[in-house]
Amino acid sequence: MKRYWLLRLVIAFGFAQAAVSMARPAVSYRALSLGADERAIGVIAGVYALLPLFAAVPLGRRTDRGRCAPLLFAGVVLIAGGCALSGTAGSLAGMAAWSGVMGLGHLCFVIGAQSLVARRSAPDEQDRDFGHFTIGASLGQLVGPVAAGLLIGGDTGRSSALALVVSAAVAAVALTALWRVEVRDAHTGPARAERDRVPVHRILRTRGVPAGIFISLAVLSATDILTAYLPVVGEHRSIPPATIGLLLGLRAAATIACRLVMTPMIRLLGRTALLTVTCLLAGLLCAGIALPVPVWALAVMLAALGFCLGAGQPLSMTTVVRAAPDGARSTALALRLTGNRLGQVAAPASAGLVAGLAGTAAPFVLLGALLLAAATLGVRVGRGPAGGPGRTGAAGTGARAGADEAGAPSGAGEPWDACGGARRRA
Numbered sequence: 217m218k219r220y221w222l223l224r225l226v227i228a229f230g231f232a233q234a235a236v237s238m239a240r241p242a243v244s245y246r247a248l249s250l251g252a253d254e255r256a257i258g259v260i261a262g263v264y265a266l267l268p269l270f271a272a273v274p275l276g277r278r279t280d281r282g283r284c285a286p287l288l289f290a291g292v293v294l295i296a297g298g299c300a301l302s303g304t305a306g307s308l309a310g311m312a313a314w315s316g317v318m319g320l321g322h323l324c325f326v327i328g329a330q331s332l333v334a335r336r337s338a339p340d341e342q343d344r345d346f347g348h349f350t351i352g353a354s355l356g357q358l359v360g361p362v363a364a365g366l367l368i369g370g371d372t373g374r375s376s377a378l379a380l381v382v383s384a385a386v387a388a389v390a391l392t393a394l395w396r397v398e399v400r401d402a403h404t405g406p407a408r409a410e411r412d413r414v415p416v417h418r419i420l421r422t423r424g425v426p427a428g429i430f431i432s433l434a435v436l437s438a439t440d441i442l443t444a445y446l447p448v449v450g451e452h453r454s455i456p457p458a459t460i461g462l463l464l465g466l467r468a469a470a471t472i473a474c475r476l477v478m479t480p481m482i483r484l485l486g487r488t489a490l491l492t493v494t495c496l497l498a499g500l501l502c503a504g505i506a507l508p509v510p511v512w513a514l515a516v517m518l519a520a521l522g523f524c525l526g527a528g529q530p531l532s533m534t535t536v537v538r539a540a541p542d543g544a545r546s547t548a549l550a551l552r553l554t555g556n557r558l559g560q561v562a563a564p565a566s567a568g569l570v571a572g573l574a575g576t577a578a579p580f581v582l583l584g585a586l587l588l589a590a591a592t593l594g595v596r597v598g599r600g601p602a603g604g605p606g607r608t609g610a611a612g613t614g615a616r617a618g619a620d621e622a623g624a625p626s627g628a629g630e631p632w633d634a635c636g637g638a639r640r641r642a
Contacts, residue, residue, distance in 0.1 A: 221336060221397050222345055225329055226352040228288070228393040232295055233356025235387035236322050238364045239299045240264070242379035246302065247311050249373030260312045265557045267316035268323035272557070273416060275324060276550025279331045280543055285398040287328030289391065294321025296387040303380030326553060331546040332398055334537045342537060343487055346530035347478035354475065354526070358468040414544035419551060424539025427593040428532045429552045431495065433559035434590040435528030438502060438583045440559075442467065442521075445579050446505075455511060463515055467522035474526025481527070491531045492594035498524035499587030506577035528590070 244257050252260070279287060298318030305311045329349065337345040360383075367379040419425055443464060450460040474481075481490055501521040505514065532552065540548035570578045 222333070222348060224393045224395070224397050225332065226348060228292070228390040228397070229325070229329055229349065229352030230355045230359075231386055231390035231393070232292055232322070232325050233353045234360040234363070235295055235299060235356075235383040235390075236318065237357050237360025238386065239302065239318060239360075239380055239383040241361060241364045242368060242376045242383065243302055243311060243315055245368055245372045245376035246305075246380065247308060249376065250306070250308055250311065252308055252311075256308055260308070260315050262561060263312045263316040264319035265561050268320045269554055269557050271320060272323060272327070272550040272554045273547060275327050276331075276547035279327060279546035279550075283398060284328040284332040284335065284546075285394070287324045288332070288394050288397070291321045291323070291325025291328060292387055292390045292394070294318070294324060296384040297321070299380050299387060300384035303377040303384070323553060323557075327546065327550050330533060330549045333533075334545050334549070335398075339538070342534045343482050343531060344479045346533045347475040347527075350526075350530050351472055351475045353529075354468055354472045358465060358472070362465075414541045414547065416547070416551070419540060419544050419548050422539055422541055422548075425536055425548055425551070428535035428539065429555040430593055431491070431528055431535070431590045432532035432552050433555045434495070434586045435498070435525050435532070436556050437559045438498065438521075438525060438587060441579055441583055442502075442505075442518075449505070449577070453508070455514075459511065463518050466515060467518045467525075470519045470522030471526035474523045475530065478527065478530065487531060487534070488594065490527055491535075492591050494524040494527040495587050495591035495594055498528070499584040499591060501584075502580050502587060503584030505580045 240261075243260060247257055247260055275287065294317055298314045298316075298321055302311055302314040302318065305314055330346075333345050333349050334342070363382075363386075364379050367375060367382060369375045446464060447460050450456070485493065498521055501517050501524065504517050505521075509517070533549065536548045536552050537545050566582065570582050
């Protein structure tokens, strides 16, 4: 019974992510029907990623001091509103503005949801719970584009507007799963607000936080560029679009499969080895996509790549939560999301530049190098200071009551607070 909160959160995230994944291609088609060129499409897509950057840290600060549920509800409302209003917008400026609202809503929901998982999961359950939580995102990313493709037809102006209105309704369904997903807690009231704020530079200097942010950025960049450039590779190798769609679906399904078996893999290999090995293999597989292999071999590589990429995001969340100073877990997760958004802007631009200079296979080699760097950081995170994972050893970084090597919370018997730290007894 007590695990139902996580199931409801996964369901809500699945609907919210499906709405966003459905709306983003529909926004592009809608903008094209309004006369947008490639540059305008890029600006609209950039507003989605850039606008929330300014709100990430304040939202994280607010969640560190209070409850998570208000952000979840606000996120769903903003996503639904941004989708619906994008479908009725009559100008490119309006499309860009409502795309930014949609992006802000997605950011609100993810910060609130990740903070809630950190709140309600004991240290030895965090990897598993973050893995299950991200299944919702994978399901949404799998279903959303397919649904958009089914709705958008010949008259792209009208059909894309319909797809956006439908995506708003899909987002609204997420509200039904958020009932009592968070238990009210007296410790999240004014007493928490009285804590001193941890400066952002101090969070970023805490051992493990920069590594977690970079690993997350690398894995997300690989997923985004793979989705954007595999159709280009297919065009050059005469692979039909339907086959490319199946290959991308295979990649997404393999990612879900990885997250379903996260717990036994961690028990078998350990989280540091799992993070390092999956990033290393993903880097090699990304570089292998650049080779002129037959379709069946490409399918095998993409399935293996999807499985490897499935581990990076949930493990990077746990890395950041365990490393962050007390009272700043949600802010650290917000900084991780900020890194993700910067990667979503910078990685496609860099990939486009590299592809223009060295060919369509070059971005995959670039991704391989990025993931190999992430694997190196994974090894360094595993060599953390003495005292077990999640502790900060440097003076002034705020040593925390974290998990010991066996995953048990220090201060046995103390309940676990919103950010993974032991609550003070009254």
